[in-house]
Amino acid sequence: MANIIEVEDLKKSFAGMQAVRGISFAVQQGSTFGFLGPNGAGKSTTIKMLTALLRPTSGAILIDGYDPTKEPHAVRRAFGIVFQDPSLDDDLTAWENMELHGVLYGVPRGTRYARINEMLKFVELDDRRHSYVREFSGGMKRRLEIARGLLHHPKIIFLDEPTLGLDPQTRNHMWEYLGRLNEREGITVFFTTHYMDEADRNADTIAIIDHGSIIVSGTGEELKRQTRKDSLEDAFLELTGHDIREESASALEHLRVMRRARGR
Amino acid sequence: MLQTIYIMWLRELKKFWRSPSRIIGALGQPILFLLALGYGFGSMFQAAGQGSYFQFLVPGIIGMAIIFASIFNGMQIIWDRQFGFLKETLVAPVSRIAIMLGRTFGGATVATVQGCIVFALTLLFGFHPYSWALVVPAIIVMFSIASLFSALGITVASFVKDMQGFQLVMNFLVMPMFFLSGALFPLTNIPLLLRALATIDPLSYGVDGIRALLINVSHFGIATDATVLLVMASVFLGLGSYCFTKLEV
Numbered sequence: 001m002a003n004i005i006e007v008e009d010l011k012k013s014f015a016g017m018q019a020v021r022g023i024s025f026a027v028q029q030g031s032t033f034g035f036l037g038p039n040g041a042g043k044s045t046t047i048k049m050l051t052a053l054l055r056p057t058s059g060a061i062l063i064d065g066y067d068p069t070k071e072p073h074a075v076r077r078a079f080g081i082v083f084q085d086p087s088l089d090d091d092l093t094a095w096e097n098m099e100l101h102g103v104l105y106g107v108p109r110g111t112r113y114a115r116i117n118e119m120l121k122f123v124e125l126d127d128r129r130h131s132y133v134r135e136f137s138g139g140m141k142r143r144l145e146i147a148r149g150l151l152h153h154p155k156i157i158f159l160d161e162p163t164l165g166l167d168p169q170t171r172n173h174m175w176e177y178l179g180r181l182n183e184r185e186g187i188t189v190f191f192t193t194h195y196m197d198e199a200d201r202n203a204d205t206i207a208i209i210d211h212g213s214i215i216v217s218g219t220g221e222e223l224k225r226q227t228r229k230d231s232l233e234d235a236f237l238e239l240t241g242h243d244i245r246e247e248s249a250s251a252l253e254h255l256r257v258m259r260r261a262r263g264r
Numbered sequence: 265m266l267q268t269i270y271i272m273w274l275r276e277l278k279k280f281w282r283s284p285s286r287i288i289g290a291l292g293q294p295i296l297f298l299l300a301l302g303y304g305f306g307s308m309f310q311a312a313g314q315g316s317y318f319q320f321l322v323p324g325i326i327g328m329a330i331i332f333a334s335i336f337n338g339m340q341i342i343w344d345r346q347f348g349f350l351k352e353t354l355v356a357p358v359s360r361i362a363i364m365l366g367r368t369f370g371g372a373t374v375a376t377v378q379g380c381i382v383f384a385l386t387l388l389f390g391f392h393p394y395s396w397a398l399v400v401p402a403i404i405v406m407f408s409i410a411s412l413f414s415a416l417g418i419t420v421a422s423f424v425k426d427m428q429g430f431q432l433v434m435n436f437l438v439m440p441m442f443f444l445s446g447a448l449f450p451l452t453n454i455p456l457l458l459r460a461l462a463t464i465d466p467l468s469y470g471v472d473g474i475r476a477l478l479i480n481v482s483h484f485g486i487a488t489d490a491t492v493l494l495v496m497a498s499v500f501l502g503l504g505s506y507c508f509t510k511l512e513v
Contacts, residue, residue: 051355053513076357087348091279103271104356 003062004029004156004188005050010059012045019045021212022059027205029155032182032189034203036196036236038245042212043192044084047160050190051081064155077105080149084160086141090134094125094144097133098151105152119147123177139170146177150187157181159191163198171195175202196233206232210240268358272366273373276337280374287378290336294329294382298322298389301448314450320481322386323474324447327409329382330375331467334410335438337371338417338504339430346426351513364508368418368501372410379406394480402477408493409470415500422507440465447471451483466496 005027012020020042027033037043048054050061052068052075061068064078088097095116102112120126123143133141142162149157157178163171175198181187193199199206200220207217216223216239220232227235280286302318309317344350353363380403383391393399420433444458445467451459462468473489476482482489 048513053351053355073357076355081355083348083351085348087350087352089275089279089344089349089352090347091282092275096278100271100275101352101356103267104353104358106267106357 002029003027004064005033005190006060006062007046007050008060010046010049010061011057012042012049012054013057018212020049020056023209023212023214025207025214025217027156027188027190029188030182030186031204032178032202033191034199034206035190035192035209036199036206037192037209038240040245041209041240043209044160046209047081047158047190047192051079051158052076077152078154079156079158080152080154081158082142082145082149082160082162084164086145088133088141088144088148091132093130093132094120094136095129097144098148101148101151107152115151115153119151122150123147139166142166142170142174143177146174150181153185154187156188156190159189161192161194163193163195171198178202196231196236200232208236208239215239265359265362268362269366269369272353272363273370276340276367276370276374279340280377287381290329290333290378291381291385293332294325295385297328298325298386302389318389319391319479320450320475321448322383322391323478324445324471325386326379326382326406326474327445327447327467327471328442330379330406330410330470331413331438331442333375333378334371334413335417335420335433337374338368338414338419339421339424339433340371341367341418341421342424342427342430345513350511354511354513360509360511361505364418364505365501368411368414368504371414371417372407375410375414376403376407379403379410393478398477402474405470405473405477405490405493408490408497409467409473412466412470412493412497412500415497415504419500419504419507422504422511441467444468445471446483466492469493469496 003026007026008024009022010020010024011018011022023042023046035043035046045054049056050063050068052072055069063075066074066078068075089100092100098116098120099112102116107115117126120129123146125140125144125147128136128140133144136144146157146162163174166174178189179202182189191203203220205217206220206223207214208223209215216226218226223235223239224230224232227238229235229238298321302321306317309315309320314320341350354360420437424430424433444461445465446462447467451462451468454462469484469489469492472482472484473486473493476486476489484492
């Protein structure tokens with residue numbers, strides 16, 4: 001199978017601090033790719049560069065054959081994204097959020113309504129279509145965001161910690177949807193998570209990033225074998241150390257974390 | 265492009281319509297100013313031979329309602345940034361200028377509606393326009409003011425990241441623009457410095473334009489008012505588009 005994401009020597013610095021220091025990796029079309037790493041390791045920065053929200057300092061990215069710095073709109077049509085924090089409009093209904101997304105992505109009216117219906121059914125929210133999003137629970141919002149991210153038939157879906165704060169039931173459900181989608185539409189799933197069992201169970205390939213560099217990649221089995229550990233969690237801790245990392249809330253905070261990381 | 269502008273415009277209207285507290289809250293302050301100042305200073309104004317202060321004040325109060333509503337709507341971007349919705353629009357495969365224009369005209373429409381509600385209320389309190397035929401052009405002037413300040417709100421919101429910053433903008437930008445605009449007093453026979461400040465304040469021309477059309481009193485003349493409003497609205501639309509295009513999340 002061909003690679004749908006190709007990253008070559010990608011770098012990003014903020015005010016002289018290197019957040020991402022020359023990473024290279026590829027993701028096969030139709031596969032599920034787990035992108036792991038401690039807080040502040042460079043995961044979100046990398047995703048922002050892949051999704052054309054941030055310009056790389058140097059290096060090359062190809063998403064579905066397009067360069068995000070040169071053809072951002074072609075890249076943006078090729079993926080759907082579920083951000084780490086919620087990104088719905090609480091004052092609109094579920095349907096209106098979907099409709100707005102469909103219009104922004106230029107899905108024609110006829111197919112738009114059918115597709116919104118289909119996706120709302122898929123995440124089991126079709127009976128709540130006219131409810132305001134502010135009345136939704138965290139899990140329902142996440143499901144709606146997934147439905148929205150898939151509305152325009154993307155080839156890739158980016159999920160930045162999609163299961164954060166969800167109960168195990170909702171989490172299982174979510175992975176079941178994603179698995180079915182992966183099978184049915186051949187969609188490539190690119191996700192980050194802090195739940196190692198989740199990554200082990202769902203990812204075909206895993207890459208671990210720390211201090212802005214990819215330190216290891218392979219299947220879950222390979223990583224465990226390499227570190228001679230029984231679980232991916234132990235393997236992860238073996239590879240990235242036991243120190244607690246600071247959560248980076250903003251770009252500024254991010255800089256502080258990077259400065260600390262470099263000072264060690 | 266048009267579809268994007270339309271859907272973003274529609275979103276602003278829906279959000280406004282669904283928030284009765286916002287509608288009422290936005291009316292409270294102008295009406296308070298109108299009643300307290302209008303009736304409080306009325307006899308003094310009359311004694312000075314300037315005619316009815318209430319009639320004079322109404323266009324200023326409409327201008328006040330519009331500038332506050334417009335800046336507020338423009339700065340909704342700060343909320344959208346905090347609640348995450350901004351990212352959804354920034355990552356979409358559409359021109360950011362279309363998104364910015366949709367938001368600006370949506371905010372401007374909402375502010376114009378608020379201006380019209382204030383206008384309707386002043387009628388209840390006894391305001392009578394000079395000519396009913398000129399109410400329609402007055403509403404067009406209101407929309408120009410609203411577009412200008414919505415675009416300014418978006419420009420400022422591109423730099424301000426939190427609600428503390430919003431307070432700063434209200435105190436050091438919006439309040440001076442309102443008080444120095446001649447909304448509350450005639451611009452004739454005032455100290456030179458005050459007049460100079462009023463002359464560079466775009467709201468002065470907005471209030472003066474409404475005044476020209478509603479009570480047939482004007483300081484600058486309606487032609488100057490319209491020209492300044494259109495030029496400044498274009499400048500801020502351009503500036504706002506530029507800043508919005510450069511926005512990173």
